[in-house]
Amino acid sequence: MQTAKTSTTPLRQLALHSTTTCSSHATIYGKCMLAAYTDVRKDSCKQEFEKFGQCLREAVCLPRGDKESIF
Amino acid sequence: MSLLQVVARHATRPWTRAFASESLPPATSGVYKVFDRAAKRKQRDRAVSRDAGVGSRTVDYVRDEVADRMMERLLDIKRKFNTIVDLGSGPGHFSKLLEPEKTRKVLMIDSSKTTLNRDRDEEFEVEVERVHADEENLLDVLPRNSQEAIVSCLSLHWVNDLPGVLVQIKEALKPDGLFLGAMFGGDTLFELRTALQLAEVDREGGISPHISPMTDTKDISNLLSRAGFTLLTVDIDEVRVGYPSMWELLEDLRDMGESNAIVGRRHFLHRDTLAAASAIYKELHGNEDGSVPATFQIIYMIGWKPSLNQPKPLERGSAQTNLKDVL
Numbered sequence: 001m002q003t004a005k006t007s008t009t010p011l012r013q014l015a016l017h018s019t020t021t022c023s024s025h026a027t028i029y030g031k032c033m034l035a036a037y038t039d040v041r042k043d044s045c046k047q048e049f050e051k052f053g054q055c056l057r058e059a060v061c062l063p064r065g066d067k068e069s070i071f
Numbered sequence: 072m073s074l075l076q077v078v079a080r081h082a083t084r085p086w087t088r089a090f091a092s093e094s095l096p097p098a099t100s101g102v103y104k105v106f107d108r109a110a111k112r113k114q115r116d117r118a119v120s121r122d123a124g125v126g127s128r129t130v131d132y133v134r135d136e137v138a139d140r141m142m143e144r145l146l147d148i149k150r151k152f153n154t155i156v157d158l159g160s161g162p163g164h165f166s167k168l169l170e171p172e173k174t175r176k177v178l179m180i181d182s183s184k185t186t187l188n189r190d191r192d193e194e195f196e197v198e199v200e201r202v203h204a205d206e207e208n209l210l211d212v213l214p215r216n217s218q219e220a221i222v223s224c225l226s227l228h229w230v231n232d233l234p235g236v237l238v239q240i241k242e243a244l245k246p247d248g249l250f251l252g253a254m255f256g257g258d259t260l261f262e263l264r265t266a267l268q269l270a271e272v273d274r275e276g277g278i279s280p281h282i283s284p285m286t287d288t289k290d291i292s293n294l295l296s297r298a299g300f301t302l303l304t305v306d307i308d309e310v311r312v313g314y315p316s317m318w319e320l321l322e323d324l325r326d327m328g329e330s331n332a333i334v335g336r337r338h339f340l341h342r343d344t345l346a347a348a349s350a351i352y353k354e355l356h357g358n359e360d361g362s363v364p365a366t367f368q369i370i371y372m373i374g375w376k377p378s379l380n381q382p383k384p385l386e387r388g389s390a391q392t393n394l395k396d397v398l
Contacts (some may be wrong), residue, residue: 011342015318018346029347030354033269037355040269042276049274049347056346 013060022055104231105284107332108182108207111229115183115328119162124189126326131164133327136310137369138164138224141253144371145173145222148249152219154178158240159206159226162189169197174220180204180212181226186328207236213243220249225369227254228285229332237298246378250300256307256368257287262356263320263348263365267340269355270348275341280333291370300374301381310367313358317349320365 018026029052032045119127142165152174157166160179167190169177176198181187184203191201204212206223207230221240230236240250264282271278286294292305314320324330340348357363375381 011345012318014342014346015316015349018349019316019318026346026350027354030350033273033347033351034354037269037351040272042273044273049343052346052350053343 010060014056017056017059018052021059022052025052025055028052104334106229106231107334107336108205108229108231111328111332112183114325114330114332116185118326118328119183119185119189121326127186127189127328130323130326133310133312133367134161134164134225137253137367138168140308140369141165141222141224141251141371142168144373145251148251148373150249152249154219156180156213156218156221156243158209158221158223160224161186161226163193163195163199165222165224166197166199167193167195169195171197173197176200178202180206180209182206183328206230207232209236209239209243215242216245218243218248219245220251222250223252223254225253225255227252228259228283233286234294234297237294237300241299241374241376244376246376247381248376250372250374250376252372253369254291254372255285256370257285258309258366258368259285260365260367262352262363263317266317266348266352266355267344269351270344274344274347279337281331281336281340283331283333286370288368288370291372295372295374298374299377301377302373302375304371304373306371308369308371310369312365312367313362314365315362317352317363320363 025048029045029048032048033040036044121127151172154176155169155174156178157163158180160166160181161183163177163179166177166179174197177195178200179187180202182203182205187201187203202212206226221244223240227233227236237250244250260282267281268278288305288307292303295303295305314323352363353361
């Protein structure tokens with residue numbers, strides 16, 4: 001986790017926010033996939049992922065100043 | 072006119088058939104190519120060069136653990152060797168543990184030059200010789216019937232022609248020579264494999280290979296006996312490692328030089344798919360404390376090159392004691 005926090009490459013940002021800022025949305029999506037995993041097809045958990053993805057996009061795209069004020 | 076038609080037909084046939092068959096160029100050696108060995112060598116070179124080797128040393132934990140367990144097996148063999156060949160040695164995870172009571176010298180062979188020379192400054196207890204060579208062409212560097220013992224610690228899972236390499240190992244050994252190996256088994260990283268597959272199906276509607284096909288445990292003894300080894304011992308073991316999340320696992324795998332090197336692999340993962348996989352990984356496999364496990368299944372194998380003065384199993388039915396009485 002230390003490495004994720006101290007770096008700002010896009011992938012690290014994605015790693016950071018998917019496990020912290022958006023972890024509740026991640027859990028909802030993960031639980032949906034867990035319920036469906038024996039019969040998954042495309043967009044099985046579309047709605048859940050859209051919320052998760054939206055949260056990630058907002059978190060990753062915050063301007064630099066705001067980002068620093070959060071952490 | 073008719074000649075032209077014939078020429079045209081011959082010219083178009085391979086072109087159109089290329090769509091129907093796999094898009095890979097035909098393997099020149101006649102062996103089906105699963106892994107891109109050149110890409111693997113680059114990945115391993117880079118893994119060691121990155122941050123002056125700091126990352127690479129941080130992720131030695133899996134290989135060091137397995138080298139340690141493999142050493143226990145070598146110590147069970149009551150024999151002192153003059154030279155042991157460490158095939159696919161890396162910087163020497165296994166060779167570092169060798170003691171003068173067991174061997175005089177170790178010959179490290181690896182296809183990645185920077186990995187091979189990473190720990191050149193460190194002290195080894197036995198004499199070390201490093202040879203930069205491709206594991207797939209072992210007989211180019213070792214003469215036939217020349218070695219007392221060959222070991223391989225977690226390198227054979229990137230070999231395209233595993234049966235062929237095992238045969239080469241047997242050929243390079245002297246009669247009654249020892250082969251001791253450890254390689255990743257089929258359940259290795261099953262958590263990551265399933266998480267990525269589920270994420271790809273849900274997000275993109277299809278899957279592509281991200282985790283190597285690894286040798287099934289039950290195939291190993293067949294492969295060893297097919298290569299001509301006798302007195303086989305094969306056993307399985309697991310190393311389970313906990314990570315804060317899938318992201319740290321991916322980063323560590325990269326630093327180990329274990330990134331995907333399957334021929335025809337996709338060179339990127341969509342970020343949506345990656346984020347989805349990390350969420351699925353946690354829910355499907357996660358521990359109660361919020362961390363996620365990764366399983367490394369290890370197959371240990373011991374085989375001997377046949378020799379006339381080797382102990383042989385007695386003939387069936389020749390036993391004097393009933394096994395029931397003993398058990």
